[in-house]
Amino acid sequence: MTEQSLLATLSGVRLHIFHPDSQSVRAFCVSLTQLGCHAQHSWPPAASLSTDTQLLLVAIDMHQQPLLTSLFISARERDIPIIALADSYNARLFPLLLQLQPNAIAARELNPFALIVQMIGTLKTVRHQQRLRAVQQARQARSERLAQAKSVLMQTFGLDESGAYRLMRSEAMNTRSSMEYTAERVITTLQK
Known part of the structure; x- marks a missing residue:
């Protein structure tokens, strides 16, 4: 696959990033918009999502556990894929991640290239699973x-x-x- 066809996976995707505000998050949202995504950013996590949300990127924070649980349940009911952004050095997050069951996990410190690759892979996997379920x-x-x-x-x-x-x-x-x-x-x- 070419770079263009991989990036086309993101074209038109409506995603929401729940992450504490920072310059890197704002810059990442701008980059996503340039790739054709419709990116929204907010913090703290909210249980209600826009009806057209297609992908979530969620920073995992132990202090937000009740909100995260509600958000993940709501997203799962609507079949919205979730990429958890977690500090890989914090072993206390592992039980919460196991409970939340995200579709993918990436580093909380935003690495735009790695995260875009993760987003493409997650969307392709989830779409493939949805097609398989429809066939079944x-x-x-x-x-x-x-x-x-x-x-x-x-x-x-x-x-x-x-x-x-x-x-x-x-x-x-x-x-x-x-x-x-x-x-x-x-x-x-x-x-x-």
């Missing part, structure tokens, strides 16, 4: 509809499961349609 859900729904159609055929015509499946497969082949389409036709036609 579609397969599950397909399987459930086929099972429902077989059940309708079994009840209507007194067939066993393999007979119902063979009947649907034969009908799908004869009409040159998919099993999913055939299952839907069976369900809508015979189930009343």
Whole structure:
């Protein structure tokens, strides 16, 4: 992959950085804006997020534990990836990080290059996981509809499961349609 295609991953991304204010955070937000991101910055962490937030970068501070917990729960419910920014020399943060379960962890001292690489990797991983979940859900729904159609055929015509499946497969082949389409036709036609 080229540098441009990797950076394109960040184009248009709406992110929120919860980090104590500093010149380096402000400069990083400007850099992100130049890359095409829509970056917001605030401190302390807030439990409520903008409805269009797509990525969070959150400084981990033991004094903010209740707010962090609420923020992470809210983000997880909305499937927003989180990169925790933590002081790697502070071993007391490890139990909190394990509890919060961020998608990734980076150094709290902002290294723009390393953090941009982490953001790209996290977004690509999370998007891939979301696509896999969508495929699994579609397969599950397909399987459930086929099972429902077989059940309708079994009840209507007194067939066993393999007979119902063979009947649907034969009908799908004869009409040159998919099993999913055939299952839907069976369900809508015979189930009343």
